[in-house]
Amino acid sequence: MIKKILSGRIISREALEKEKSIYCEKYRMREYLNNPEILNSANDSERAEILKILQKKPSRTYAGVTVIACMTMPARCPHGKCAYCPGGVEIDIPQSYTGKEPSTMRGIQCHFDSYLETTSRLYQYHKLGHAIDKIELIIMGGTLPAQDIDYMEYFSKRCIQAMNEFYENLKIIEKSGEEKFTEKYNDDKNRSDGGKFRKFHYQEEIQRANEKAKIRCVGLTFESRPDYAKKEEILGMLKCGATRVEMGVQSPYDFIYSIVDRGHTVQDVIESTALLKDYGLKVCYHMMPGLLGNSEYSRALDFRGFGKIVTDENFMPDMLKIYPTLIIKGTKFHDEYIKGNFEPLTTENAVRLITDVMAALPKWVRVMRVMRDIPAYMIEAGIKTSNLEQLVDKKLKAGNLKCMEIRHREVRNENIDFDNIRLLREEYNASKGREIFLSYEDIENDLLIGFLRLRTPSNFNKTKNVFVRELHIYGKEVKIGEKAKADEIQHRGFGGNLLAEAERISCEEFDAKKISVMSGIGAREYYRKFNYKKEKFWMVKNLS
Numbered sequence: 001m002i003k004k005i006l007s008g009r010i011i012s013r014e015a016l017e018k019e020k021s022i023y024c025e026k027y028r029m030r031e032y033l034n035n036p037e038i039l040n041s042a043n044d045s046e047r048a049e050i051l052k053i054l055q056k057k058p059s060r061t062y063a064g065v066t067v068i069a070c071m072t073m074p075a076r077c078p079h080g081k082c083a084y085c086p087g088g089v090e091i092d093i094p095q096s097y098t099g100k101e102p103s104t105m106r107g108i109q110c111h112f113d114s115y116l117e118t119t120s121r122l123y124q125y126h127k128l129g130h131a132i133d134k135i136e137l138i139i140m141g142g143t144l145p146a147q148d149i150d151y152m153e154y155f156s157k158r159c160i161q162a163m164n165e166f167y168e169n170l171k172i173i174e175k176s177g178e179e180k181f182t183e184k185y186n187d188d189k190n191r192s193d194g195g196k197f198r199k200f201h202y203q204e205e206i207q208r209a210n211e212k213a214k215i216r217c218v219g220l221t222f223e224s225r226p227d228y229a230k231k232e233e234i235l236g237m238l239k240c241g242a243t244r245v246e247m248g249v250q251s252p253y254d255f256i257y258s259i260v261d262r263g264h265t266v267q268d269v270i271e272s273t274a275l276l277k278d279y280g281l282k283v284c285y286h287m288m289p290g291l292l293g294n295s296e297y298s299r300a301l302d303f304r305g306f307g308k309i310v311t312d313e314n315f316m317p318d319m320l321k322i323y324p325t326l327i328i329k330g331t332k333f334h335d336e337y338i339k340g341n342f343e344p345l346t347t348e349n350a351v352r353l354i355t356d357v358m359a360a361l362p363k364w365v366r367v368m369r370v371m372r373d374i375p376a377y378m379i380e381a382g383i384k385t386s387n388l389e390q391l392v393d394k395k396l397k398a399g400n401l402k403c404m405e406i407r408h409r410e411v412r413n414e415n416i417d418f419d420n421i422r423l424l425r426e427e428y429n430a431s432k433g434r435e436i437f438l439s440y441e442d443i444e445n446d447l448l449i450g451f452l453r454l455r456t457p458s459n460f461n462k463t464k465n466v467f468v469r470e471l472h473i474y475g476k477e478v479k480i481g482e483k484a485k486a487d488e489i490q491h492r493g494f495g496g497n498l499l500a501e502a503e504r505i506s507c508e509e510f511d512a513k514k515i516s517v518m519s520g521i522g523a524r525e526y527y528r529k530f531n532y533k534k535e536k537f538w539m540v541k542n543l544s
């Protein structure tokens, strides 16, 4: 692995993660290879080069926060199994995963104990010198909201508790190593009082502690299906501190749902999308082009489907993850493929389709990811390349196509001329409400500095309450409490200005009486500075 980095055969973090998965599989390693282990195996002259790759995390830390994904234990989906979906309880792998993705391997290694998963990931980041004080937590694996609510609460609570206690645990890890720490942790299982690590704490207590902790959970994402993202499930997720829900939507057509055994309808998508937004949550759709195969008709339908979800007011998600259909062993699609009944989308056609989609997306959508992180050797047929996203970027550039979606324009480490920054506004109707997308942008260089999503919900006339569903400032993560350096964007007051503008619009244009911010647990202190108070799941300010 070190040789491959030094010779330039591994040039990105994504390529490194893929290589690590192949390596672990090849040598049947019981534990997932972590980056500090790679670093420790290098000599002094190799270290500097290797660190360049290991510390390369643009997509995770340039968005201003560090992402930690935790995997829940395998469980059945309530409707059965979708035709393309790998994993499942029969093979002891979380539904929808192959067991070989880095996040699944970490889950397996930690026996799906969310405290250990979070501690282990924080330790990896810490060892590599990444800022870890603002964490975006993603809880993955099947349809968690369909499981017992107690499990969802316990799992998420323990992730946040691990953040609160990390620096204390770090002392043990640095003194005796990660293995010894895990041993000590597991010893507490047998103690009736839960010992140091498993002593009972209420969810509210842990969340309150996180509000002022050194490592704060500034965002929490749950994955679900449209028929399990209704009022009851939403209230459960909000209680756990959710700020975003990712839904497997895949396509906006009922006939496709019935072909692939989705077990829900487009009406479920419409209802859940509206409810999630009306509760102030952000909504991310997982979309799966190629469900009908590789034909011209299928691609045209996929393109129309993408068009529909970003123009039809019933949908309009804030974010997308585009995961083309892949053929994985153990799925119904695999059986059909073997019988010669299904031809999966090719790389070339996927690039064409996704390029056209990207060029047509509005500026308020963020494409979080293109392509699952399933290692190529697990893919029986379909797209095996790990750089689909780069191929799409290349095609966009070659065709001189402008891409307005958020991730293409968000500022990373570019030098900003602060004189070029303007406050812009775009509006649209969505899910029977009105969305106002406010952004600070460098208009000369077409760079997005930050944005705010303001929504008048469908019941606004009754409640007079508006929601700030998202406030995000991009650029390199600046630690909580620290001032921005000359070239840094965060902590310069852009967030406060966007919030003030949202309040002004709410009062003057909508005559709103109240504004509620969907704040991550660890961002609540930030809103207190602007005189917001916690009310139920939101940070709230009366406007009259």
Ligand code: SF4
Pocket (backbone or CB within 6 Å): 077, 080, 081, 082, 085, 086, 095, 096, 142, 143, 225, 248, 262
């Ligand atoms: S709902 Fe999602 S996790 Fe469940 S079977 Fe379908 S694709 Fe897999």
